[in-house]
Amino acid sequence: MAKRDYYEILGVSKGASADEIKKGYRTKAKELHPDRNADNPKAEAQFKEANEAYEVLKDANKKAAYDRYGHAAFENGMGGGGGRPGAGSQGDFASAFSDVFDDLFGDFMGGQRGGGGGRRAARGNDLRYNLRIDLEEAYTGLQKTITVPTAVECDTCHGSGAEGGAEPQTCPTCSGMGKVRAQQGFFTVERTCPTCNGMGQTIKNPCKSCQGQGRVEKEKSLSVNIPAGVETGTRIRLAGEGEAGMRGGPTGDLYIFIEVREHKLFEREGNNLFCRVPVSMTDAALGGDIEVPTIDGGRSRVKIPQGSQSGRQMRLRAKGMPALRGAGAGDMFIELAVETPVNLTGKQKELLREFDKLATDNNPQSTSFFSSVKSFWDSMKG
Numbered sequence: 001m002a003k004r005d006y007y008e009i010l011g012v013s014k015g016a017s018a019d020e021i022k023k024g025y026r027t028k029a030k031e032l033h034p035d036r037n038a039d040n041p042k043a044e045a046q047f048k049e050a051n052e053a054y055e056v057l058k059d060a061n062k063k064a065a066y067d068r069y070g071h072a073a074f075e076n077g078m079g080g081g082g083g084r085p086g087a088g089s090q091g092d093f094a095s096a097f098s099d100v101f102d103d104l105f106g107d108f109m110g111g112q113r114g115g116g117g118g119r120r121a122a123r124g125n126d127l128r129y130n131l132r133i134d135l136e137e138a139y140t141g142l143q144k145t146i147t148v149p150t151a152v153e154c155d156t157c158h159g160s161g162a163e164g165g166a167e168p169q170t171c172p173t174c175s176g177m178g179k180v181r182a183q184q185g186f187f188t189v190e191r192t193c194p195t196c197n198g199m200g201q202t203i204k205n206p207c208k209s210c211q212g213q214g215r216v217e218k219e220k221s222l223s224v225n226i227p228a229g230v231e232t233g234t235r236i237r238l239a240g241e242g243e244a245g246m247r248g249g250p251t252g253d254l255y256i257f258i259e260v261r262e263h264k265l266f267e268r269e270g271n272n273l274f275c276r277v278p279v280s281m282t283d284a285a286l287g288g289d290i291e292v293p294t295i296d297g298g299r300s301r302v303k304i305p306q307g308s309q310s311g312r313q314m315r316l317r318a319k320g321m322p323a324l325r326g327a328g329a330g331d332m333f334i335e336l337a338v339e340t341p342v343n344l345t346g347k348q349k350e351l352l353r354e355f356d357k358l359a360t361d362n363n364p365q366s367t368s369f370f371s372s373v374k375s376f377w378d379s380m381k382g
């Protein structure tokens with residue numbers, strides 16, 4: 001798929017000012033935010049797209065590169081995807097995310113970033129965990145224990161970062177603002193405070209267990225409940241299960257992204273399942289009962305009507321996938337694939353020739369059966 005133009009994604013014109021770009025991004029981010037679009041993969045994709053676009057256009061250098069070279073300027077940079085199971089690939093996702101949170105929240109809370117800075121409680125990162133499951137598991141739902149590398153509150157200092165429970169002090173360099181100003185010629189330059197790294201606080205005796213961070217890295221085991229009916233792209237949010245914040249800052253969230261493996265037999269379309277079932281030429285011609293496997297692990301009897309053609313579809317009501325967080329279930333569709341007999345004995349061949357003769361002599365209608373068998377093979381070859 002060709003990448004869309006970044007300006008177009010944010011709904012602004014090519015010559016848009018930094019303010020217009022920011023405004024465009026905020027409008028899109030609010031509209032597409034995952035909290036408002038639960039289980040909407042399309043909105044999620046657009047949300048990421050908007051993040052990516054803003055990531056570039058808000059940065060003067062990247063914007064200049066993009067204006068000049070287009071997407072080619074970042075060929076290896078962004079996007080990601082990867083899709084391997086495990087918790088390794090949260091990088092792009094988490095950073096895109098925290099950016100939005102910073103941005104939206106920073107602005108909503110009174111535009112403090114414009115003026116003198118002001119410290120923000122360092123919220124922990126959101127984590128992404130890709131979970132690959134089988135169609136059968138998506139059908140039943142499942143309880144799964146996952147292990148994620150994350151950061152948790154330090155036990156020794158209970159998140160304060162200070163040894164022996166001492167309270168952190170307001171940073172003397174920046175008076176708690178997290179930023180310092182320096183005069184350079186006519187300009188005043190504002191930068192992150194070097195003493196406290198923007199935290200606004202310093203710690204006299206940093207906790208030895210966490211080096212004053214208030215959190216430590218740890219593998220965390222979590223039992224998660226995957227509801228029945230999930231599909232590839234379903235996202236499950238576990239609020240507060242992401243990384244712990246710095247020095248007691250708010251905890252991020254954990255997002256579980258579901259990927260359902262392809263099934264040998266069933267193809268899924270929404271909540272409906274499709275499968276091809278081979279039937280013998282005689283069953284197709286004379287009618288009969290066949291048994292088909294169903295996704296719940298059982299079998300269902302299906303009546304094949306006389307004179308069924310290859311490709312005929314039949315529906316088994318409510319034998320598809322359960323609706324996610326809803327009542328009911330999809331249907332299962334089976335498509336008959338009439339099998340032409342092979343390795344015939346001499347006697348069988350003789351009977352078929354006899355049949356052919358009778359069919360063409362006396363029953364022109366049944367020639368359509370042979371022509372359908374023929375077109376089946378033709379279609380297999382083509």
Ligand SMILES: [Zn+2]
Pocket residue numbers: 154155156157158159160161162207208209210211212213214215
């Ligand atoms: Zn500690």
Ligand SMILES: [Zn+2]
Pocket residue numbers: 171172173174175176177178179193194195196197198199200201
């Ligand atoms: Zn400071």
